[in-house]
Amino acid sequence: EAQVTQNPRYLITVTGKKLTVTCSQNMNHEYMSWYRQDPGLGLRQIYYSMNVEVTDKGDVPEGYKVSRKEKRNFPLILESPSPNQTSLYFCASSVRTAFEQYFGPGTRLTVT
Amino acid sequence: GENVEQHPSTLSVQEGDSAVIKCTYSDSASNYFPWYKQELGKGPQLIIDIRSNVGEKKDQRIAVTLNKTAKHFSLHITETQPEDSAVYFCAASPYNAGKSTFGDGTTLTVKP
Numbered sequence: 001e002a003q004v005t006q007n008p009r010y011l012i013t014v015t016g017k018k019l020t021v022t023c024s025q026n027m028n029h030e031y032m033s034w035y036r037q038d039p040g041l042g043l044r045q046i047y048y049s050m051n052v053e054v055t056d057k058g059d060v061p062e063g064y065k066v067s068r069k070e071k072r073n074f075p076l077i078l079e080s081p082s083p084n085q086t087s088l089y090f091c092a093s094s095v096r097t098a099f100e101q102y103f104g105p106g107t108r109l110t111v112t
Numbered sequence: 113g114e115n116v117e118q119h120p121s122t123l124s125v126q127e128g129d130s131a132v133i134k135c136t137y138s139d140s141a142s143n144y145f146p147w148y149k150q151e152l153g154k155g156p157q158l159i160i161d162i163r164s165n166v167g168e169k170k171d172q173r174i175a176v177t178l179n180k181t182a183k184h185f186s187l188h189i190t191e192t193q194p195e196d197s198a199v200y201f202c203a204a205s206p207y208n209a210g211k212s213t214f215g216d217g218t219t220l221t222v223k224p
Contacts, residue, residue: 004155031210042118042201042216043156050210058211059113090155098205098212099144103155 002027004104006091011112012079021076021107023091031094032074033058033101035065036087043090049074050097081111114139116204118215119214125192126223133218135202136184142204142213145178145185150199150217160187163207192222 004025013019025032033048035058045058049068059105065077074093078085088108092101115138125131137145141166162169162176162185169176172190179187189196200218205212206208 033210033212035214040121040216043203043214045212045214048210056210059213086218090153097208097210098203099207100146100158100161101148101156101212103148103157105155 002102004091004093004102006089006104006107007038008107009105010108012112014112015082016080019078019081019109021078021089021091021109023074023076023104024072025074025091025093025102026072027070027093027102029093029102030071030096031098031101032068033092033094034074034076035090035092036047036060037090037106040075046076046089048098048105073081078109081109083111085109086111114142114204114211114213116202116213116215118202118218120218121216122219122221124221124223127192127194129174129192131189131192131196131220131222133187133200133202133220134184135186135204135215136182137204137213138183139204139206140183141206144205144207145176146203147187148177148203148214150201152198156201187218192220194222194224196220197222 146161
């Protein structure tokens with residue numbers, strides 16, 4: 001089954017404790033992207049990757065890091081999480097660019 | 113950068129009625145306009161998209177129209193059904209680019 005998977009689905013952590021949210025796709029897609037969703041603010045793009053070893057900032061990259069060492073994986077790293085990063089995070093992938101994106105199920109992160 | 117405004121933020125219709133959601137964008141370089149549907153507890157799913165070389169596209173009960181001159185595009189759902197109840201997002205991006213800007217979302221409720 002073609003899908004985008006994210007782990008964990010739920011995470012509660014404390015300020016300053018480094019964490020990684022994993023994202024994996026099995027569709028051989030070149031493009032992957034991370035978004036955060038907050039009430040009333042829609043989906044805001046954090047980072048995206050056009051291909052392996054190619055990443056670029058979206059609209060809200062501050063406080064986040066990403067890497068794309070393999071085509072199928074695109075982890076999101078929060079090196080020092082803060083409460084304002086409490087949000088619902090989505091990973092997405094596409095054959096190319098931001099065209100016809102497939103979204104994962106989401107990761108709900110709470111930073112206390 | 114691109115700015116996408118979406119209206120209304122909430123929309124309630126009676127089953128069988130039509131629903132219209134409108135979006136405006138600011139960057140004339142944008143030429144790809146997808147619409148996503150997000151059901152409760154799930155990631156967004158692409159339902160229809162349009163490129164700037166066409167003015168209208170239909171898929172059964174769903175249609176999207178685009179006015180490039182005015183920089184606005186709309187989602188039309190006819191003969192609404194309770195299962196159409198969800199949050200709908202519009203987005204805009206240049207076709208071959210990685211950046212994607214979403215609207216704030218419209219919560220559609222279809223009353224039986």
